[in-house]
Amino acid sequence: MTTQDIVAKLWNLCNILRDDGVHYSHYVTELTYLLFLKMLKETGQESLLPAGYRWDDLKGKDGIEQFNFYRSLLVHLGNEGRGRVQEVFANSSTHLRQPKDLAKLVTDLDGLDWYDAKSDPDGLGKLYEGLLEKNAAEKKSGAGQYFTPRPLIQCIVELVKPKAGEVVQDPAAGTGGFLIAAHEYVKKHTGDLFDLSEKQANFQRKQAYVGLELVQETHRLLLMNAMLHGIESPITLGDALGDAGAKLPRADVILTNPPFGTKKGGGLPTRPDLTYATSNKQLAFLQHIYRNLKPGGRAAVVLPDNVLFEDGTGVEVRRDLMNKCDLHTVLRLPTGIFYAQGVKTNVLFFRKGETKDTGNTKAVWVFDLRTNMPQFGKRTPLTPATFKDFEHAFGTDPHGQSRRKDQGEEGRFRKFTREQIAARSDNLDITWLRDENATNAADLPPPDEIAARITARLKTALQEMDKLTAAVGGEA
Known part of the structure; x- marks a missing residue:
């Protein structure tokens, strides 16, 4: 799967957010929280995150338990995270309302083939830039x-x-x-x-x-x-x-x-x-x-x-x-x-x-x-x-x-x-x-x-x- 393919699939995930009442302006922000956790796992940098608040910890939960854990994770990383982690999650909160929509986002993100993006030294950066560009082109996002x-x-x-x-x-x-x-x-x-x-x-x-x-x-x-x-x-x-x-x-x-x-x-x-x-x-x-x-x-x-x-x-x-x-x-x-x-x-x-x-x-x-x-x-x-x-x-x-x-x-x-x-x-x-x-x-x-x-x-x-x-x- 090419970087462009992943960008297209990530942008399509915004349909889930829209169906849950999330405004265009919050699309990429909401995805960024989840992508940050996933990217640290994919790039072997999960040591930046406190134990118990990593991608697999979120993925391993279901339903309302996963939803409540996700909300507490955002607060915890915003308050207790170190360095750039704390900056990314400072004053963060989710705009999601339905546990099923969070579960769908986590499952779909986890199911993407990140190999090609990771094999290019700048692949993950190009991927995120592509997502930002799509968001900027959508006038409703502002x-x-x-x-x-x-x-x-x-x-x-x-x-x-x-x-x-x-x-x-x-x-x-x-x-x-x-x-x-x-x-x-x-x-x-x-x-x-x-x-x-x-x-x-x-x-x-x-x-x-x-x-x-x-x-x-x-x-x-x-x-x-x-x-x-x-x-x-x-x-x-x-x-x-x-x-x-x-x-x-x-x-x-x-x-x-x-x-x-x-x-x-x-x-x-x-x-x-x-x-x-x-x-x-x-x-x-x-x-x-x-x-x-x-x-x-x-x-x-x-x-x-x-x-x-x-x-x-x-x-x-x-x-x-x-x-x-x-x-x-x-x-x-x-x-x-x-x-x-x-x-x-x-x-x-x-x-x-x-x-x-x-x-x-x-x-x-x-x-x-x-x-x-x-x-x-x-x-x-x-x-x-x-x-x-x-x-x-x-x-x-x-x-x-x-x-x-x-x-x-x-x-x-x-x-x-x-x-x-x-x-x-x-x-x-x-x-x-x-x-x-x-x-x-x-x-x-x-x-x-x-x-x-x-x-x-x-x-x-x-x-x-x-x-x-x-x-x-x-x-x-």
């Missing part, structure tokens, strides 16, 4: 907000090129996609870590990857995913915009897709170290990222369009970013690749200045992968091939210093000097291609987005008129 499309993650990691010995951070880790892809990249370039010394390999497994995740249910999935990929690093439950984020160590590489929107209740982040107070989560996360990089460190972050054009604090944050870092590349992403249709996003690639905090950005290259692109979704899935032209244009240097060619007004890749951007009041929402599909009102952005763009551009125009008036007055 899990898409924590799941960055893997082809996009692979593209970003291939360009940023994390290296052995570097600390890689994701302050909004979700289910761990960026951290795991970085780990797989390092393994691929170090002979599965065998090219490293024992000390170096131990660092990669236990210290190289640092992350935070705010939502506990998602944190469980993240820990399970990390464990199955051989990552034992501290990836903790906490708020990157609070004290936990302020305590994160400086990183060589930061890769992340922070949550969109404003902080609940419109309150400000509780981070006293952020220079520009804002309830906009993306602007707060962006400040954390460029402040938390080591000198010379590099980052790639997925952000919505409003970060590029928002006035007020948005201008100050963008200006601070371009002073402290070399914002060398902006990728305008296609629509339809995230759970909320119509959300327009970008990837910002930048490198922290090594010796100074001003003037680090000399020019920004913008690649438009949005205009005249298909609407991605189930019918037109996102694939690695989607990003090939961008990867070629970006070049092989992870700091964005490869030789590049401006493709002109008809091309997708263009260069804009820091002076040109300053003349736009540091507005980075730059477009030049004519949208051949924008022929009716249905294709237009939402009214609030149109209003925000108009306001930003009017302010830019007024500032340019003020400069012109001042220049004319000076000449007089």
Whole structure:
């Protein structure tokens, strides 16, 4: 049985959960509890669990006895478990209601042929990733907000090129996609870590990857995913915009897709170290990222369009970013690749200045992968091939210093000097291609987005008129 076969069978088990009244959002969490026990048995790691609370102990019981034991097992492991076991089961409880449904899940999981998945060194990790991807694709689960499309993650990691010995951070880790892809990249370039010394390999497994995740249910999935990929690093439950984020160590590489929107209740982040107070989560996360990089460190972050054009604090944050870092590349992403249709996003690639905090950005290259692109979704899935032209244009240097060619007004890749951007009041929402599909009102952005763009551009125009008036007055 292939890994894909097992993923399909695991997802089919969700029918049992649905019949027992379990909501889509709890499917994978419920399966994770059972899979965790089963995986430890399959991989010979049951010593991590206290005696009497292992897979065979659960499987050996029937009916109401099994059901009651399962509920007590969740509580016991959440309170008495050690290390990662305790983290996975912290505050856990079952959403199952019928003993017969638990018995069916246990029997079916135990009956799967795990041989092929175990024979592949990354098989169990691929299996769990496949389950997470199916859950994210199911809109009713709402899990898409924590799941960055893997082809996009692979593209970003291939360009940023994390290296052995570097600390890689994701302050909004979700289910761990960026951290795991970085780990797989390092393994691929170090002979599965065998090219490293024992000390170096131990660092990669236990210290190289640092992350935070705010939502506990998602944190469980993240820990399970990390464990199955051989990552034992501290990836903790906490708020990157609070004290936990302020305590994160400086990183060589930061890769992340922070949550969109404003902080609940419109309150400000509780981070006293952020220079520009804002309830906009993306602007707060962006400040954390460029402040938390080591000198010379590099980052790639997925952000919505409003970060590029928002006035007020948005201008100050963008200006601070371009002073402290070399914002060398902006990728305008296609629509339809995230759970909320119509959300327009970008990837910002930048490198922290090594010796100074001003003037680090000399020019920004913008690649438009949005205009005249298909609407991605189930019918037109996102694939690695989607990003090939961008990867070629970006070049092989992870700091964005490869030789590049401006493709002109008809091309997708263009260069804009820091002076040109300053003349736009540091507005980075730059477009030049004519949208051949924008022929009716249905294709237009939402009214609030149109209003925000108009306001930003009017302010830019007024500032340019003020400069012109001042220049004319000076000449007089």
